[in-house]
Amino acid sequence: xxxxxxxxxxxxxxxxxxxxxxxxxxxxxxxxxxxxxxxxxxxxxxxxxxxxxxxxxxxxxxxxxxxxxxxxxxxxxxxxxxxxxxxxxxxxxxxxxxxxxxxxxxxxxxxxxxxxxxxxxxxxxxxxxxxxxxxxxxxxxxxxxxxxxxxxxxxxxxxxxxxxxxxxxxxxxxxxxxxxxxxxxxxxxxxxxxxxxxxxxxxxxxxxxxxxxxxxxxxxxxxxxxxxxxxxxxxxxxxxxxxxxxxxxxxxxxxxxxxxxxxxxxxxxxxxxxxxxxxxxxxxxxxxxxxxxxxxxxxxxxxxxxxxxxxxxxxxxxxxxxxxxxxxxxxxxxxxxxxxxxxxxxxxxxxxxxxxxxxxxxxxxxxxxxxxxxxxx
Numbered sequence: 001x002x003x004x005x006x007x008x009x010x011x012x013x014x015x016x017x018x019x020x021x022x023x024x025x026x027x028x029x030x031x032x033x034x035x036x037x038x039x040x041x042x043x044x045x046x047x048x049x050x051x052x053x054x055x056x057x058x059x060x061x062x063x064x065x066x067x068x069x070x071x072x073x074x075x076x077x078x079x080x081x082x083x084x085x086x087x088x089x090x091x092x093x094x095x096x097x098x099x100x101x102x103x104x105x106x107x108x109x110x111x112x113x114x115x116x117x118x119x120x121x122x123x124x125x126x127x128x129x130x131x132x133x134x135x136x137x138x139x140x141x142x143x144x145x146x147x148x149x150x151x152x153x154x155x156x157x158x159x160x161x162x163x164x165x166x167x168x169x170x171x172x173x174x175x176x177x178x179x180x181x182x183x184x185x186x187x188x189x190x191x192x193x194x195x196x197x198x199x200x201x202x203x204x205x206x207x208x209x210x211x212x213x214x215x216x217x218x219x220x221x222x223x224x225x226x227x228x229x230x231x232x233x234x235x236x237x238x239x240x241x242x243x244x245x246x247x248x249x250x251x252x253x254x255x256x257x258x259x260x261x262x263x264x265x266x267x268x269x270x271x272x273x274x275x276x277x278x279x280x281x282x283x284x285x286x287x288x289x290x291x292x293x294x295x296x297x298x299x300x301x302x303x304x305x306x307x308x309x310x311x312x313x314x315x316x317x318x319x320x321x322x323x324x325x326x327x328x329x330x331x332x333x334x335x336x337x338x339x340x341x342x343x344x345x346x347x348x349x350x351x352x353x354x355x356x357x358x359x360x361x362x363x364x365x366x367x368x369x370x371x372x373x374x375x376x377x
Contacts, residue, residue, distance in 0.1 A: 022101075022102060022105060023105060023109075025096075026096060026102070026105060026106050026109060027114065027115075029047075029089065029092050029093065029096065030046075030047075030114055032089060033045055033046075033047070033050065033089060033093075036082060036085045036086060036089070037082075046110060047093045047096060047097055047106065048097075050069070050086065050089075050090070050093055051065040051066060051069055051090075051093065051094070051097070052065060052068075052069065053065045055107065055110075059098065062094070062097055062098060063098075066090065066094040069090055070087070070090055073086050073087040073090065074087060075087065139252055139253055139256065140253060142251075142252045142253075143248065143251035143252045143253035143254075144251075146250065146251040146252060147246055147248060147251055150244070150245075150246035150247070150250060151246040153244055154241065154244040154245055154246055157241055157244050158241055158244075161234075161237045161238060161241060165233065165234045165237045170227075172226075172230045173209075173226075174208065174209040174212055174223075174226055175207070175208075175209050176230075177208040177209065177212075177226065177229070178208065179202055179208065181208070181226075181229050181230075181233065182194070182198075182202075182208050182211065182212075182221075184229060184232075185221050185225050185226070185229050186198075186220070186221070188225070189220045189221065189225075191220070195216040195217075197214060197216050198211055198214065198216055198217065201214065321358045321359065321362065
C-alpha cells in the first residue's frame, strides 16, 4: 500500500509540475544558444551574457544593449559564422527578457538550473519518435508496471504470512486448530477417515479443542503432533509464496514475443480442429442418409416377409389336411365356419368327429370315391 501511495503521489507531483508552452519556448531558445556557443561555453552562457547586461538590468538598459548587439552582430559588419547565428537569436532573446512574465520564468529556471528532462510532451514535440519507438516504449512501460505490481503483491503476501503464520507458530494452541488440521493429524496417525463420533461432532460445529478430548481420540493426537501440524502449515504457506514471486517472464515484454512465435502453431491447431469437426458433421449426415434409406426399404422387406410367411402357413395347412384325409376314411363330418383372420382366407372347412379338418371340396371328392367303389363292388 505504501508503494502504491508513493506512485500516486509521484504522478500527482508530475502533473503539478508540468511545463507550459512558454517554458518549452525558453528551453528551445536556450538549447539553440548552447548549440552555437558549444558545450564548454554553453553551460555558462545565458541570455543576459549574450546582451552583455546584468540580471537586474532595467527595460531601458535592455533596449540599449539589444540595439548595440544588433549592430555588432549584423552580418554586414561581422562576417563570422557564429555572429550570424547569434544575430538570428537576438530578437527572440530580447523578446523573452522584455516580457515581464517570461523574464520571471527564465530567471526561475536560471536559479534552479535549466532542466534536462522536460516531460514527454516536450520530447514528443521536439524529436517526433516513430511508431516502432512508441510501441517499444509502451511495451516496456507496461512490463515495468506489471513487475512492480507483482513485487507489491508478493511483498504484502509474504509480510502477512510471516506475521500471521510463521511468527506465531510456537504461540498457537489447540484452540487455533481447524478441521483441516484435525483431518491431517488423523491421517498421520493412521486414520484415513475420522471416527463416526468425530464426524458427527464436526457436523455439529464442535470446536476442535473439545473434539480432541473425546474418548475416540484418546492418545492419538499429542501436543507435539499439534506443534508439528502448525509448523507444517507455516511451511506450506511459505511454499505457496513461490508462485507469487515477481518475474519478467510474466510480463508483456516476454509474453508478447512468445505469443507471436506460437501464433502459427495455434492457427494450425485451430484449423485441424475445424476440419475434424467438419468430418464429424459429414459422417453424421451420411449416417442420417443411410438411416433414411433403410427406413424406406423397411416397408418393402416387411411386406415380402409377410407374404412368404403366409405362403408357408398355407402349405403347412395343406399338408396337415392331406395327412388327415388319408387316416380318416369313415365317420361323419360337421361343417364349421372358420373365422376370417386375414382378408385372403374366405373358405368353409369341414371337421370330422375324429377332429380331422378338410375343405368342403375335398370332402365331396372323398364321398364320390366311396360311392364309386361301392357301385363297382
